[in-house]
Amino acid sequence: MAVTNLTIPICHTPADMTQWTGRAEPFETARARYWYQLAQLYEAQHIGLIGFACDQGVRRNQGRVGARAAPSLIRRAFATLPVIADLQQRFDSQLSTLLGDAGDIHCDDNDGFADSILEQAQIKYADAVSTIVKQGGLPIGLGGGHAIAYGSFLGLWQALEKANDTTISTSAAPTIGIINFDAHLDIRQSDVATSGTPFRQIAEHLDAHDQPFHYCCIGVSRFSNTAALFDRAEQLGVQVISDEDCHYQPWDTIAEQVKSFIDQVDIIYLTIDMDCLPSSVVPGVSAPAAFGIELGFVERMVKLIVSSGKVKMADIAEINPTFDVDSRSCKVAARLLATIVEQHLLVT
Ligand SMILES: N=CN[C@@H](CCC(=O)O)C(=O)O
Ligand SMILES: [Mn+2]
Ligand SMILES: [Mn+2]
Helix, strand or coil: CCCCCCCCCEEEECCCHHHCCCCCCCCCCCCCCEHHHHCEECCCCCEEEEEEECCHHHHHCCCCCCHHHHHHHHHHHHHCCECCHHHHHHHHHHHHHCEEEEEEEEECCCCCCCCCHHHHHHHHHHHHHHHHHHCCCEEEEEECCCCHHHHHHHHHHHHCHHHHCCCCCCCCCCCEEEEEECCCCCCCCCCCCCCCCHHHHHHHHHHHCCCCCEEEEEEECCCCCCHHHHHHHHHCCCEEEEHHHHHHCCHHHHHHHHHHHHHCCCEEEEEEEHHHCECCCCCCECCCECCCCCHHHHHHHHHHHHCCCCEEEEEEECECHHHCCCCHHHHHHHHHHHHHHHHHHHHC
8 A cells, every 4th residue: 555655844843862962971070061961852941942944935035955954963063062160060950950952843845835834934933932931941043044033033022922012011011132143134125034034024023013123233244235235224223233343343342332232122132144154164054155254253242142141032043054064064053052052051
């Protein structure tokens, strides 16, 4: 009898804990700890990892697909990193409460399914994000293409829904600030959602709810955005910090700009599009950057932002393993993930 292999286009698969492996060190002290030893199935830990295994937005944006394979590879690279001494001391007997893995939202989009498949994936992912926020955790999304950003925002929004309901009280609504490290502004005008539209969609969502749009984009390249996009950024009041500013301006100048952005908002959604980094450092992305901003700068800035204690949602997007070299890009993504995790837990 013939067996029909039915693919489910959108599904939320539970965490595959076999991905959490690393070296065993039976002759070392207990402090030879790695993240693979701390990760648990998600159950309201301080941090919840949630994958968005979807690159339909990249496909719609005429880009190079492949990013949907990234979440599990970023996890695997992160799993092998050591847990810093400060965290081990601070959490001591509670190390099992630090990191939960909430699995992946898959968007299998090769077989001509309905056009709304990306939107369905974003909604399913947003539900998972919202659950983690409501349970008091920090969700960290692992993309996938940068269409993850609209899902991340929606999830955060849903979790804050009561406060955002203007019929209850406008004064209770927290002001959300978005900080995006990206060569691209991602505010494209389009008839469909893509990886190039998420922040324009967020601006429209906020406008429809009478809420302000606070968006700071760091690492923007004048060679990767049209004049039309810069015009829209100005209309929307986007704080644009260019790749050249990051390179040529003193650290203090840029840090002051970012700090004053942080001061204006109550909570922050932090998103890192890995194409903010030079393609020599991160070759495995959908749209490689010729110039890019330095990894040391991004890490230092991420520490500054997360140490504010205001980050309630974070994600890492656009890694495309198809174009990676010796897992270099996944390793850089894992390092940034570890930076967010460590810094968040230290301010918790
Ligand atoms: N996520 C954003 N992607 C870029 C892609 C640019 C390109 O394909 O060169 C954007 O839309 O601007
Ligand atoms: Mn980009
Ligand atoms: Mn982007």
